[in-house]
Amino acid sequence: MAHVTTQQLLITGAAGRVGTLMRPRLARPGRLLRLLDIAPLPAPGAGEAVETLQASVTDLDAMREACAGVDAVIHLGGLSTERPWEQILDTNINGSYTVLEAARRAGVPRVVFASSNHAVGFHPADQGEAADYLFPRPDTFYGVSKVAGEALGSLYHDRYSLDVICLRIGSCFERPLNARMLATWLAPDDCARLLEAVLAAPEPGFKVVWGISANTRAWWSLAQARALGYRPQCDAEQFATELGDMVGEFDHRYLGGPFCSPELDAPKGEAEQEAS
Template structure:
């Protein structure tokens, strides 16, 4: 039987990186985004759907027959509260509710290290399930996504795994990512593990590679079958000067800057 995996936000950075890495025989990728998703190449088993994650009837239809959802859709940086609320928070609730109505058993939710960004940098690894201390409205939306995932597991029995992603790019783009980088290949390895893990319930895991300078625990992710193979250290020589002083103070680094304070009253 063909396995069907839905990816929301499939036209975005992480979705684009995952698309070829999650392709396999016997699997259909259903790719959702409000932006255009490139049409299938010859021999590629994908279905492209133009859709907003805030559209509950559309999401319910798009999730029909899916075995799992990887929810990446939403704003990936700080933005106005109204947009964060609608797209990231309401959008995540819509995806979970659509999954419930469509009978999808598992949702993997992209959370972020910015859910805990105002935690001070410590000497050791930040533990799994570190208590939320968001650094932005964006970080708040990821805390809300985790809370919604917990609710939909406890109330409705969905398996929901929230991945606090450090930063997934082809290669690290700043010094902090020598600690927080999630390589595209390791991102795919993590998603495969989370798709396959038997009856995970509700979990929160860190989404990072096995970096020599890693700030975050991988215990919970490894318990679910993740075996990272990459280390950002090989890029260290390319990142001279790409450093923010706040990286030494907070887990959220520059996201804790006063430059991201809420707009003053009119």
């Protein structure tokens, strides 16, 4: 079966770190990138096939309009670190529902959901390579929101036949920032390769895929990602000498690294502050 051609692509959270890294890397001749974020986005450059929209992923009407006519949605939008529960619930969990529901109503056939390694962060790190579809064991409210997003993706596939691919992303930065990232790094170029692979895969259904580069010290399986056509070309090992052993106690114990530390306990929301 021929690969799917993605001519119009909606990216939520396009002003964030990963969205900013992906904007030039996902540009293709004949492809329109529709970029959405609650934050302002840079205007299109000369010859750049880009539309920019300022809206929240929690606004169903705005999301339905944004989804009109696109071939796929890459859902990167949301809070990227731990926050009070009510903020996570609204932006990350309700936002993911809204994106999927808007895609369904607009007839978009495929959604790529940016999940996270923090959906399984409290799994011990000393149990060998973490398998694909590792059972959820979130390390934070943020991690819970990624589990919820994966569950919603499963529902929308089974109930509405929407193709949903959930990427449990490791650490997507231009270069690894610490020794933990020697295992978890997803190079931006490899991130783009992974996205292109899951966008092009014919009839993937519902999938949960680890998102890392071909790291020598990788903790997580790439079998499912490779089965979908992903061919990573980067390895964090080139940075090993300069990074040394800058790894804390919790980095060693759990897959979620510092997100499992007591210091990252969720800040209290307004209701909790009033009750305390």
